[in-house]
Amino acid sequence: MEFKEVKIPEGDIIQFQDGKLVISDNPVIGVLRGDGIGIDITPVMKHVVESAVEKAYDGTRSISWCPLFAGLEGLQHYGSEFPEETVEAIRYLRIAIKGPFTTPIGEETHVCLHCAHQQYHAGTCDKCGKDDGVCERFRSINVNLRQHLDLFACVRPIRYFEGVPSPSKYADKVDFIIFRENTEDVYAGHDFEAGSDTALAIIDLVKEMTGRTIRPDSGIGVKPMSSTGTKQLARMALQWAVDHNLPSLTFVHKGNIMKFTEGSFAKWGYEVAADEFGEATVSEKALWDDLDGVMPEGKLLVKDRIADSIFQQIQTRPEEYSVLMAPNLNGDYLSDAAIALVGGLGLGPGANMSNEIGLFEATHGTAPKYTGMDKVNPGSLILSAVMMLEHMEWQEAADLIIKGMEQSIIDGHVTYDLARLMKKEGREDVTEVSCSGFGKSIVERM
């Protein structure tokens, strides 16, 4: 494939055959540095991954990184913060990892990709004084990537690392993975301003078709949730649970209030479990109706919980959950609440996936005030790289990174964010290290 700015390095392009990735010992993997602190954390992640792969496979395997450009780098290379070529390159390479990107908020019309300042005019940034990064208001690069590549699953593993201060008494029992729907529900973006032609037309249509009234000065959001979108996510989550021999999978929904969106989400999920994973699964209803509550050995229990109750359950009985599948909005809240249970975003990895493409990412933002200071915690991006290695079935390298990170935290060699929390908890043997220092500390402990 021909690209203008993307230089494909030596190595093998990952293939997708018979529904499976085919990955050689020297695959080409895309890497998007990200805006803000992407400049600090991305090189550290690469160093840690390269060291783990070298150590695990004695030089018989290696990754060829292929730089891809979006955000500030997109502007520099293409004059666009969301270049089409970058999307095509991710599609071509099938696996990529990315730092965070600046996202505009509110009504401002321009955003500076250096410092994330938002203002009403182009040209020089009023805050940092730089003039090569101010671009017109654009939709989120993250959302755009998900939608253009149809990355329908946002996957977030949540686990505890010994020694990380946590607000939860049961933090050490937290070990589950969230599959959140990534393209429908509120992310479909059908949101219409109060008084707009579309909002007024929908209000009229609802009145005409159902007799129900909506206040005329209402903003209107449309919340589509399809059988297709839900079932493809359910298939991925169920397959994950079965492949990893996990005890349960839970559909999270608000079907008691929204029967035909949230309620159908659970119904369609159960249908996939019964129709396509019938041999491997038992529903909670069947467990009590037919099996006297005795779970057959080796089978996956499929259950559902109302969204508000799951927020209590993950705090009070986290050990009862291993895979959670949630619609977009509830999954958004749930992912952030869950990561707080184990000590916060600094160590929360994530990925956006379709059956063919995996885009792994830091889950925090660009933290502009720390850009270029070699200070922030690269843990989220490094753990996302662990997910990436597991996705490639390079488990040995993934395990080495986890081992190095666990030990570094136990030894108290951590970045400022964790150091501050650990000291507050009374630990005296904490050594605050830089962003790159944390990477080195992980590598030394692999």
Ligand code: NAD
């Ligand atoms: P943020 O996550 O960038 O920063 C909030 C605070 O969290 C920071 O000031 C810092 O104290 C801390 N923090 C964040 N990452 C850290 C790390 N790796 N190590 C240590 N501390 C860390 O959130 P924000 O300030 O709300 O957003 C800044 C920009 O990032 C915005 O433009 C936002 O839209 C964008 N953003 C992008 C993503 C993404 O690309 N996935 C996610 C969230 C926010």
